[in-house]
Amino acid sequence: MTETVVFAVCAVGAVASGAAVFAVDSMARATFALLASFLFTGTAVLLLGLSYLGVLVVLMMVMEMMVMAVFMVMYMMNPAGLMPMSMVHNRNGALAVSAGVFLLLAAGVVLVPWPEAGGAPPADPAFALGEAVMGRHMLVMMLVGMVLFATMVAATVLATSRGRYDRYGDDLRREHPDDPIGGGLGR
Amino acid sequence: MMLEAYLLLAAALFSVGLFGALSQQSVVMVMMGLELMVNAVIVTAAALWLYTSPQSPDGQVLVLVAVTAMAVEMAMGFAVTTALFRARDVDMVDMAADLADRGGPGDHGGHGGGGER
Amino acid sequence: MNGTTAPLWAAPLVPALLLALGYGAAAGTAALRARAAGAAPSAALAAPARESARLLVQRRRTVPGADVLLWRLGGALVPVAAVLGALVVPLGPTAVSDLSVGVVWFNAMEVLVWAALWMLGWGSNSVWGLVGGYRFLVQGLSYELPHMFALTCAALGAGSLRVGDVVAAQEQVWFAALMPAAFAVYLVSAMAMAFWGPFGAPVGRDLAGGAVAELSGVDRLVLGVGRYMFLALVAAMAVPLFLGGDAGPLLPGWVWTLAKTAGVLGLLVWLGHRLPAVRMDRFAEAAWVVLVPVTLLQALAVAVYVLVR
Numbered sequence: 001m002t003e004t005v006v007f008a009v010c011a012v013g014a015v016a017s018g019a020a021v022f023a024v025d026s027m028a029r030a031t032f033a034l035l036a037s038f039l040f041t042g043t044a045v046l047l048l049g050l051s052y053l054g055v056l057v058v059l060m061m062v063m064e065m066m067v068m069a070v071f072m073v074m075y076m077m078n079p080a081g082l083m084p085m086s087m088v089h090n091r092n093g094a095l096a097v098s099a100g101v102f103l104l105l106a107a108g109v110v111l112v113p114w115p116e117a118g119g120a121p122p123a124d125p126a127f128a129l130g131e132a133v134m135g136r137h138m139l140v141m142m143l144v145g146m147v148l149f150a151t152m153v154a155a156t157v158l159a160t161s162r163g164r165y166d167r168y169g170d171d172l173r174r175e176h177p178d179d180p181i182g183g184g185l186g187r
Numbered sequence: 188m189m190l191e192a193y194l195l196l197a198a199a200l201f202s203v204g205l206f207g208a209l210s211q212q213s214v215v216m217v218m219m220g221l222e223l224m225v226n227a228v229i230v231t232a233a234a235l236w237l238y239t240s241p242q243s244p245d246g247q248v249l250v251l252v253a254v255t256a257m258a259v260e261m262a263m264g265f266a267v268t269t270a271l272f273r274a275r276d277v278d279m280v281d282m283a284a285d286l287a288d289r290g291g292p293g294d295h296g297g298h299g300g301g302g303e304r
Numbered sequence: 305m306n307g308t309t310a311p312l313w314a315a316p317l318v319p320a321l322l323l324a325l326g327y328g329a330a331a332g333t334a335a336l337r338a339r340a341a342g343a344a345p346s347a348a349l350a351a352p353a354r355e356s357a358r359l360l361v362q363r364r365r366t367v368p369g370a371d372v373l374l375w376r377l378g379g380a381l382v383p384v385a386a387v388l389g390a391l392v393v394p395l396g397p398t399a400v401s402d403l404s405v406g407v408v409w410f411n412a413m414e415v416l417v418w419a420a421l422w423m424l425g426w427g428s429n430s431v432w433g434l435v436g437g438y439r440f441l442v443q444g445l446s447y448e449l450p451h452m453f454a455l456t457c458a459a460l461g462a463g464s465l466r467v468g469d470v471v472a473a474q475e476q477v478w479f480a481a482l483m484p485a486a487f488a489v490y491l492v493s494a495m496a497m498a499f500w501g502p503f504g505a506p507v508g509r510d511l512a513g514g515a516v517a518e519l520s521g522v523d524r525l526v527l528g529v530g531r532y533m534f535l536a537l538v539a540a541m542a543v544p545l546f547l548g549g550d551a552g553p554l555l556p557g558w559v560w561t562l563a564k565t566a567g568v569l570g571l572l573v574w575l576g577h578r579l580p581a582v583r584m585d586r587f588a589e590a591a592w593v594v595l596v597p598v599t600l601l602q603a604l605a606v607a608v609y610v611l612v613r
Contacts, residue, residue, distance in 0.1 A: 007189070011196040018203045018223050022211065028374060028426050034219050035419065037200070041226055044196065045250070048237045052405045052465070053250050057229065059412035060254060063448070064222075064261055066418050066441055069426075071265050072215050075272065087212045089281060094210035102202035109194040114239060121241035124404060126465070132244035133251065140248055144255045151259045155266035161273055181585050 014040035035065040052126035193234030201227035326532030359525040375427025381420035382530030389413030396558035406467035428518035436514025440506035446591040451493035453599035457486035471549030480546040494538035501576025539569035
């Protein structure tokens with residue numbers, strides 16, 4: 001009973017704050033509305049007995065949304081929403097498409113005969129997950145690691161405007177890199 | 188019964204995210220819509236894990252992959268936005284669709300900086 | 305023996321204990337300051353209470369264009385995060401809720417403070433506040449990874465994310481002795497997470513108070529109390545993770561927990577008084593280039609130790 005009530009609160013909260021992301025004017029509020037949506041879904045995942053993944057979602061999403069807030073303020077023309085302005089295109093079309101998709105998905109959810117659970121969940125799902133990614137599903141873990149590493153390199157390369165010639169001179173002979181902000185280790 | 192409720196929640200989140208991704212003009216807001224859609228994937232995978240196959244960890248692995256996809260999406264999205272903004276002074280998806288930066292309706296000139304083009 | 309869950313009536317004890325420890329930290333800071341200024345340190349013991357009373361009757365300042373919702377939320381989030389994080393910290397052998405993922409939970413509650421400080425800085429519609437909020441994000445992002453790896457070392461040594469299991473794994477030798485680098489990095493990064501002492505730049509005097517620049521009256525009191533509670537939390541968490549939890553001769557376990565917590569808290573307060581403030585634009589690199597590899601090597605050493613043990 002308690003579980004149903006908590007789930008209902010989380011579900012309504014997650015969808016409402018998700019919708020608020022696109023309704024509020026202030027970009028800071030939009031970011032934190034998205035964060036609230038993630039916190040509600042994190043709680044829903046916790047309800048499913050996935051304590052590790054639920055807390056992980058909370059931990060990661062708070063960090064991610066804080067980074068997002070920085071970029072929001074950096075790129076949006078109107079971050080504080082003090083001058084209401086509209087930055088949307090084809091609103092009605094988008095509304096129709098997403099409503100259609102929701103009806104389709106909901107019909108699928110209701111009509112498909114979902115299989116019954118085959119057994120009880122393990123005592124410690126996090127342990128089962130760890131065993132899986134270090135055993136049978138190790139390929140997933142390796143790929144995730146590779147993809148994350150590639151992302152770090154690619155994102156840095158894309159985002160920075162300075163290359164090694166800017167830092168070490170045209171013939172790369174400069175002893176100390178010429179950075180706009182010096183580092184902390186004597187450089 | 189609870190499975191259907193979780194899946195409906197996921198469907199609603201997915202649709203809200205889809206609406207945002209389709210209707211917003213700013214790249215950052217589009218990414219917020221995408222994040223909501225991946226969020227729906229997380230809920231779906233977790234619910235299907237518990238209610239259909241709790242004995243095998245596949246659903247949990249899928250959640251892990253979705254969380255990673257979210258991180259990658261955000262890092263690459265912001266990196267591309269930064270590169271695009273630096274090169275073209277553009278932060279809206281409509282203007283990023285043009286192959287050449289030749290002014291016209293997309294050139295609003297509302298941003299400072301990037302004057303060395 | 306370790307890792308039992310306390311009855312529900314113990315839950316109000318958590319904020320009370322955090323408040324008491326935080327008051328001690330505030331009084332200690334005031335005493336150290338008074339001694340440095342040449343005044344009598346004993347008079348400083350009541351200074352936090354006097355300051356609280358003054359803030360309680362002070363009139364709230366209003367700022368035009370402030371985002372009041374985020375501003376108030378940010379201030380309230382700091383003490384809330386401290387209390388939530390403390391739910392997994394055992395007092396003696398019992399914690400209010402000894403979660404199976406207690407270490408991750410603790411870290412997630414720490415990260416909430418990033419959001420809180422940024423909301424405070426943003427909401428006040430003040431340039432000082434916003435710069436302070438950004439400073440804290442840089443600091444948090446730089447020191448989160450070493451912090452996480454230090455926590456990972458302790459969890460790795462115990463083979464469990466449950467705080468009770470981490471305590472139980474230290475029956476032979478405390479993790480502070482087994483993994484000194486992780487302990488040291490934990491203390492440094494915990495100070496960074498609590499924006500304390502040398503890492504106080506987000507609320508630094510060079511920014512006229514930074515993220516808290518526009519706070520006044522009861523809002524400032526809530527944030528000040530929350531900050532000291534959070535400092536007490538990171539000190540209290542060092543005890544089960546690295547200092548053997550409630551282990552100790554003669555006295556009951558909870559006395560040892562409190563004594564060790566007070567010791568760590570005293571160390572942090574003293575360090576915060578002694579060390580100069582660091583500039584995060586310079587020291588972000590120290591976190592990435594020195595602390596991350598150190599903690600990774602430490603984790604490798606711990607993993608090898610666990611395998612050959």
